Amino acid sequence: xxxxxxxxxxxxxxxxxxxxxxxxxxxxxxxxxxxxxxxxxxxxxxxxxxxxxxxxxxxxxxxxxxxxxxxxxxxxxxxxxxxxxxxxxxxxxxxxxxxxxxxxxxxxxxxxxxxxxxxxxxxxxxxxxxxxxxxxxxxxxxxxxxxxxxxxxxxxxxxxxxxxxxxxxxxxxxxxxxxx
Numbered sequence: 800x801x802x803x804x805x806x807x808x809x810x811x812x813x814x815x816x817x818x819x820x821x822x823x824x825x826x827x828x829x830x831x832x833x834x835x836x837x838x839x840x841x842x843x844x845x846x847x848x849x850x851x852x853x854x855x856x857x858x859x860x861x862x863x864x865x866x867x868x869x870x871x872x873x874x875x876x877x878x879x880x881x882x883x884x885x886x887x888x889x890x891x892x893x894x895x896x897x898x899x900x901x902x903x904x905x906x907x908x909x910x911x912x913x914x915x916x917x918x919x920x921x922x923x924x925x926x927x928x929x930x931x932x933x934x935x936x937x938x939x940x941x942x943x944x945x946x947x948x949x950x951x952x953x954x955x956x957x958x959x960x961x962x963x964x965x966x967x968x969x970x971x972x973x974x975x976x977x978x979x
Contacts, residue, residue: 801954801961802833802879803935804892808853811892812938814958820899822868838864838872841910848912856881856890858928861912862904865897874900878965880928882935894931894957896965927964934960 800814809830818824821836828836837845841863852859858880864872879895934957941950 800897801958802893802895802897803938803957804879804895806890806892808849808893812954812957817897820867820873821865836866838866838910840864844910844912848910848914852879852881852893852914855914855916858915859912860915861910862900862907863910863912865899874903876900876965880931880964882928882932884932884935891932891935894935894961894964896961898965925967927960927967931957931960931964 800816800820801812802810802814803812805811810828810833813825813828813833815825817828817833821828823832823836834842834846845861845863848859848861851857858878860876860878862874862876865875866872875897877895877897879893882891882894883889884891934953938950938953938957941953
């Protein structure tokens with residue numbers, strides 16, 4: 800599931816599968832509503848990590864439990880990258896994704912996550928992160944123009960790009976964990 804936030808970190812777009820998984824409508828999940836289905840023991844950890852990511856404009860990865868439509872909790876891995884656009888690399892928000900884990904992680908019993916320090920100003924991040932910047936800028940402009948068919952096409956591209964970024968982020972987190 801792909802999500803998009805604004806510069807304040809408030810969810811502006813969330814994939815349709817969210818409702819199938821959690822029972823929460825997209826309207827209920829907007830802004831910070833999604834946090835209501837995070838396990839109570841994980842909520843502070845997830846919130847604090849996300850707030851740190853917003854403050855520092857850092858990529859992040861976090862594993863936590865999420866309440867499903869049946870009332871059970873499943874482990875989720877979520878990752879997001881900050882996006883910047885013109886003018887002057889203005890912070891636009893985050894493009895991220897959530898994926899249920901097939902099996903609970905062995906190494907944690909509560910939420911845990913990491914921040915990836917922001918890239919130095921002379922670097923622009925990975926090619927996928929740069930593509931996310933452009934797609935998020937396009938999404939914002941097309942939404943303002945109320946071009947629904949075009950917006951849907953951009954959201955499909957964002958969803959796929961979010962999946963690729965999540966895979967890249969999980970792989971980076973796994974590589975970092977091996978060295979710690």
